[in-house]
Amino acid sequence: MSMTNVIEAEGLTKWYGSRRGIVEVDFAVAEGEVFGFLGPNGAGKTTTIRLLLGFLRPSAGHAAIFGLDCWAASSTVHTRLAYVSSEPGYLGELTAGEQLDYLGALRGLPRGAWRPMAERLELDPTVHIRKLSHGNRQKIGVVHAFMGDEPLLLMDEPTSGLDPLMQREFLALVAEARAAGRTVFLSSHNLPEVERACDRVGIIREGRLANVSTVGQLLGEHWRSVNLVLEAPPAPGTFDLPNVEVVAITGREVHLMVRGDVNPLLARIASLAVRDVAITTPDIEDIFLRLYSAPATQAPAEATP
Amino acid sequence: MSAAFRLEVRRSRSLILWLAIIALAYGTFLAVFYPVFRDNYKLVDQYLSLFPKELMTAFGMEGSLADPGVFFSTYIGGMLWPILAAIAGIGMATRPSAGDLDRGFLELALSTPLSRVRYMAAAIGGQIVGMAVLAAATVAGIYAAGRIVAAPFDLVGFGLAGAVAWAFGCAIAAVGTLLSVATLNRGLSAGATAGVLIAMYLAAAIARIQPDLAWLGDLSAFRYFQATPIIDEGRFPWGDFSVFGVVAVAAWALSLWTFRRRDLAA
Numbered sequence: 001m002s003m004t005n006v007i008e009a010e011g012l013t014k015w016y017g018s019r020r021g022i023v024e025v026d027f028a029v030a031e032g033e034v035f036g037f038l039g040p041n042g043a044g045k046t047t048t049i050r051l052l053l054g055f056l057r058p059s060a061g062h063a064a065i066f067g068l069d070c071w072a073a074s075s076t077v078h079t080r081l082a083y084v085s086s087e088p089g090y091l092g093e094l095t096a097g098e099q100l101d102y103l104g105a106l107r108g109l110p111r112g113a114w115r116p117m118a119e120r121l122e123l124d125p126t127v128h129i130r131k132l133s134h135g136n137r138q139k140i141g142v143v144h145a146f147m148g149d150e151p152l153l154l155m156d157e158p159t160s161g162l163d164p165l166m167q168r169e170f171l172a173l174v175a176e177a178r179a180a181g182r183t184v185f186l187s188s189h190n191l192p193e194v195e196r197a198c199d200r201v202g203i204i205r206e207g208r209l210a211n212v213s214t215v216g217q218l219l220g221e222h223w224r225s226v227n228l229v230l231e232a233p234p235a236p237g238t239f240d241l242p243n244v245e246v247v248a249i250t251g252r253e254v255h256l257m258v259r260g261d262v263n264p265l266l267a268r269i270a271s272l273a274v275r276d277v278a279i280t281t282p283d284i285e286d287i288f289l290r291l292y293s294a295p296a297t298q299a300p301a302e303a304t305p
Numbered sequence: 306m307s308a309a310f311r312l313e314v315r316r317s318r319s320l321i322l323w324l325a326i327i328a329l330a331y332g333t334f335l336a337v338f339y340p341v342f343r344d345n346y347k348l349v350d351q352y353l354s355l356f357p358k359e360l361m362t363a364f365g366m367e368g369s370l371a372d373p374g375v376f377f378s379t380y381i382g383g384m385l386w387p388i389l390a391a392i393a394g395i396g397m398a399t400r401p402s403a404g405d406l407d408r409g410f411l412e413l414a415l416s417t418p419l420s421r422v423r424y425m426a427a428a429i430g431g432q433i434v435g436m437a438v439l440a441a442a443t444v445a446g447i448y449a450a451g452r453i454v455a456a457p458f459d460l461v462g463f464g465l466a467g468a469v470a471w472a473f474g475c476a477i478a479a480v481g482t483l484l485s486v487a488t489l490n491r492g493l494s495a496g497a498t499a500g501v502l503i504a505m506y507l508a509a510a511i512a513r514i515q516p517d518l519a520w521l522g523d524l525s526a527f528r529y530f531q532a533t534p535i536i537d538e539g540r541f542p543w544g545d546f547s548v549f550g551v552v553a554v555a556a557w558a559l560s561l562w563t564f565r566r567r568d569l570a571a
Contacts (some may be wrong), residue, residue, distance in 0.1 A: 016570070053416055055569040075420040083416035089409025091316070105308035144413075154416075203481035 006031050006152055006183040007052065011061030014047050021047040022207045024061065028199075029185055031151075034178050036198035036215075044207040045187045046086065049156050052132040052185070053083065065152065072286060081152040082107070084141040086160065086187075092130030096123055096140050103144055114147040121169060134161040142166075146173050153177060153184045171197050225280045226265065228254040231273035238272070241265055309414070309424055311508035313401065313431030320396050321435045324389050325442035332446025335380050339456045363510035368532070373458050374533035377447065377466060382532040386443060390474035393439050394432070395495045398481030401428035402560075403491035406569060415569070425486070425564045429557050432478040440471035462536035469542060472549035473530045477502065479556035486560045486567070502526070526552075542567050 007029040014021035022044035029035040039045045050056045050064050054074025063070040063075045090099050100114035118125050123139045132140075138161040145153050159167045167190075174184055176198045188194050194201055195215055202212040211218070223245075228282075230252045239246050239256055241264045247255040252275070258265050269277065307517040310315040343351050346369050353361060353370070361367070366383075368375040401424070414424055444467035451458040477498065484494035505525040512522030529545035 039444045039531075050412075050570065053412070055412060055415065057566075057568055075418055078416060079418040081414075081416075085409060085412055088413055089405065089407075089411075090413070091410060092317075093319075102312055103309055103417060106414065106419045108418065118432065 004031050005029065006033075007035075007063070007065050007185060009048070009052075009061070009063045012048070012051060012058055012063050013060040014056055015059045020207045021045075021056075021059075022051075022204070025204070025207075025209045027202050027209060027212050029183060032178065032181045033200065034174060034184040034186060034198045036194035036201040037185065037204065038189075038191065038194055038201055039187075039204035042187070043204045044074060045204060046049060046156060047207075048204065049185075049187060052154060053078075072289065074195075079108075080150055081154050082145045082148055082150045084145045084153075084158040084220075085154040086157040088141050090129045090137060092128065093300075095126055095128055096132065096136075097125030099129060099140060100125065100143060104147065107148055109148055114143050117143040117147045121166060122191065135163060135166070135236055138162050138254060139166065140172070142170055146177070149180075151182055153182060155185065156185070156187045159188070159190055167193065180291055223257040223259045224262070226254075226256040226258055227276075227278045227280075228256070228269065228272075228274060229276040230254065231275055234272065239265075239268065241268060307423070307427055309419055310425035310430050313427050314434055316400070317397050317431050317435040320512070321393060321438050324393055324439055326387065328389055328439065328443035329446035331385055332381070332443060332448075333450035335376075336447045336450035336456060336458075337454055339376060340454050342370040342376065343456070359514045372533070372537065373451075373462070374536035377463065377536055377549055378532045381443060381447060382466070382470070382530060383527075386440075386470050386473070387502065387506065387527070389439060389443065390436070390470070390477050391499060392522045393435060394474055394477035395481045397428075397432045397435055397493045398478045398498070399485040399495050401425065401431075401485075402482070402564060403485045403489045403494055406489055407491060411569060419509070421565050422561055425482075425561050427477075429560070431484065432482070433475060436474040436478060437471050440467045440474060441503050443467065443470065459536065459539065464538050465539070465541045466532040466535045469530060469535065469546055469549070472546050472553065473526060476526060476549040476556070477552040479553040479560070482560045483556040483563070486564045489567075489569070 005028040007027075009025050009027050010247055011023040013023050025044070025048060026266060027035075037048065039043055047056065052065060052070050053057055054070045057071050066080055068077050070077055090096075095103070096118070097112075097114070100118070101111055104111070104113045114125070118139075121139045123136060123143055125137075129137060129140070137157070142158055142162075145155060145158065159170050161171060171193065174186070177184055178199075184197075186194065186197060198215055200214050201218055202213065203210045233251050234249065234254060239254070243258055243260045243262075244265050245257040249255075249259055256265070349371070350369055353366070366375065366379045370376050402411070407412070410570065415421060444463050448460060448463045449456050480501070481494060481498040484497050485491065488494050488497075506527055508521040509525035509527035512519050512525065514526070526549070529542075529548045531542065531545065534540055535542060
């Protein structure tokens with residue numbers, strides 16, 4: 001067990017009877033890292049988080065936080081983390097302030113510890129929760145997560161329902177947490193958010209971890225789209241180059257995809273009379289969709305930070 | 306008091322308050338009419354003799370309604386209290402596990418350093434307090450109103466009957482807690498607890514009517530909740546009280562054990 005890894009999952013598997021939860025998931029999250037966890041509904045994100053929180057006992061494998069077994073030592077593990085649920089069931093009969101005081105008391109925080117964060121997120125603590133909009137209820141979760149100083153933040157789709165301004169504020173909070181040396185595990189549907197906030201990203205697909213890499217690697221290892229407008233139609237075989245795939249050639253217009261080393265392609269383009277060129281890198285959403293469009297067995301997995 | 310226990314009591318407050326109001330109102334209403342039964346007991350007994358004996362027995366009406374013990378057993382022990390105790394017990398028992406799992410509150414509370422055992426212990430503490438308040442209100446209503454109309458109600462006797470009623474209610478809550486923890490399904494556990502209670506009520510009635518089936522009575526919780534001798538003779542039924550106590554403690558202990566070990570997923 002490495003001391004620098006805050007979270008470690010090894011062969012983590014959960015079956016609900018014959019129904020698949022997650023299968024042999026391996027990953028590690030280093031101290032001070034912001035780790036994004038991406039996947040569509042039903043992929044196994046929430047199951048993974050529940051295993052990390054010790055709400056579920058693994059069918060096989062092992063998960064540890066700060067070196068402590070997530071199932072056997074869950075209460076001890078919880079002293080060192082703050083959690084935001086994707087669908088928190090706050091008590092409608094309480095005000096937001098009362099709810100936060102209650103959760104704060106369970107975490108050993110003083111009464112009113114939530115006030116600075118509530119002011120920052122413009123959450124009215126005096127309104128009964130049943131009267132709050134979905135977005136304002138979600139703010140309670142964000143306030144709850146950031147009102148203490150636990151070294152690990154475990155967040156399950158924390159920004160769903162937040163308006164763009166609050167999402168930006170949330171990203172600022174995550175950046176501050178990282179600067180303070182806290183570790184963040186962020187499960188999300190929001191791909192641009194993960195791209196902006198996270199150091200590394202794990203993509204889970206049909207219960208299996210399809211890919212774990214840095215955001216930079218994820219973007220760099222994938223195809224770039226190259227669109228050329230030439231002065232004249234290219235000769236056949238002009239773009240028969242390593243790592244280059246010809247998508248379409250329509251007269252003088254050429255659409256290529258390139259991966260890895262782009263220098264051979266650039267050299268070839270330089271030898272041609274080019275009227276216009278556009279090279280676009282895919283965003284993380286393109287990569288996510290590409291991973292999901294490929295058969296499950298083709299997706300690589302890389303587990304260590 | 307822990308934050309979890311305080312919150313549990315607060316969440317039960319509304320349910321217990323409304324049930325206590327019902328108990329107070331019902332008890333007061335009946336006690337005010339007690340002098341009518343006492344002063345006209347011959348006529349009342351004559352009138353009741355027109356009904357089948359089995360029906361009277363099924364409702365626990367074994368004796369004259371002028372007798373304070375029979376009066377309490379008939380209207381409180383055999384009618385009001387089982388209903389109130391079932392509503393309160395099932396409500397408080399199924400909320401903290403199955404109910405809070407469904408609504409998403411359970412994982413919020415348990416993602417903190419609060420352990421599963423402490424969470425459930427706080428819930429059980431809330432049930433014990435809630436049931437005690439309800440039993441006290443039920444006895445207080447009928448006793449206080451009875452004193453106003455000069456009914457010969459004995460505080461000690463009524464208090465002891467209230468203590469057994471409390472233990473009976475705790476046993477219902479404990480079994481409801483166990484079923485809720487085992488199934489994590491609020492509807493199923495509430496329905497099963499209510500179903501078992503109804504079956505026990507019928508078993509107790511059948512056992513009284515049919516001597517051949519008297520053994521059925523031993524399987525029923527109602528067999529161990531006999532208020533008449535407590536009130537009339539001032540004798541506390543330690544054996545019956547212990548039966549409820551053992552069931553409650555065993556079911557709660559098993560609930561804690563199960564809750565600590567099981568997956569928390571709907």
